[in-house]
Amino acid sequence: DSGVTQTPKHLITATGQRVTLRCSPRSGDLSVYWYQQSLDQGLQFLIQYYNGEERAKGNILERFSAQQFPDLHSELNLSSLELGDSALYFCASSTGTVHQPQHFGDGTRLSIL
């Protein structure tokens, strides 16, 4: 158990819809990262927050947005969903210091029908 909690574990929805994925970091971690992993694809970095502020952006679509709240949990919002958005979405957390690893949650499997 990494200590990172993601909900829901599975999500099935239709094209055009909007969903929110939730992540609670490990106790003491200030940084949260979101990744997308499509079938047979590598982990693609989406966005990072540190103590409530956006720190880095990767290949995140304009239809996607995220935020980190004062209690440090984070939400990833995906809107106008397309079939190609079907993927595993992972959240990771770290202390935010350079040499510390990121610890991953179990992911949310999103299926678009």
Next chain:
Amino acid sequence: GQNIDQPTEMTATEGAIVQINCTYQTSGFNGLFWYQQHAGEAPTFLSYNVLDGLEEKGRFSSFLSRSKGYSYLLLKELQMKDSASYLCAVKAAAGNKLTFGGGTRVLVKP
């Protein structure tokens, strides 16, 4: 930008040794991480190298050469449960963003 290369797939026999290579080209460098990921599960942290040399952790060791942009993960005394994907990830100089390679799928056969 950053480019990270690792082989797509490797097969080895139970009890043997396998070496997974990773080469990278990055703008700045703040360390290299190895993760293990079983299919459909979360990546789990294996090792971290920031200085040149070998880091050993039980059956797993990781090596780094910064001048060559090269790392390897060595898995010894392979067990069936080691069948998984192994991800090489590099942290750039600025920020804590990790860039992952495509992963190497290791299949351990009896």
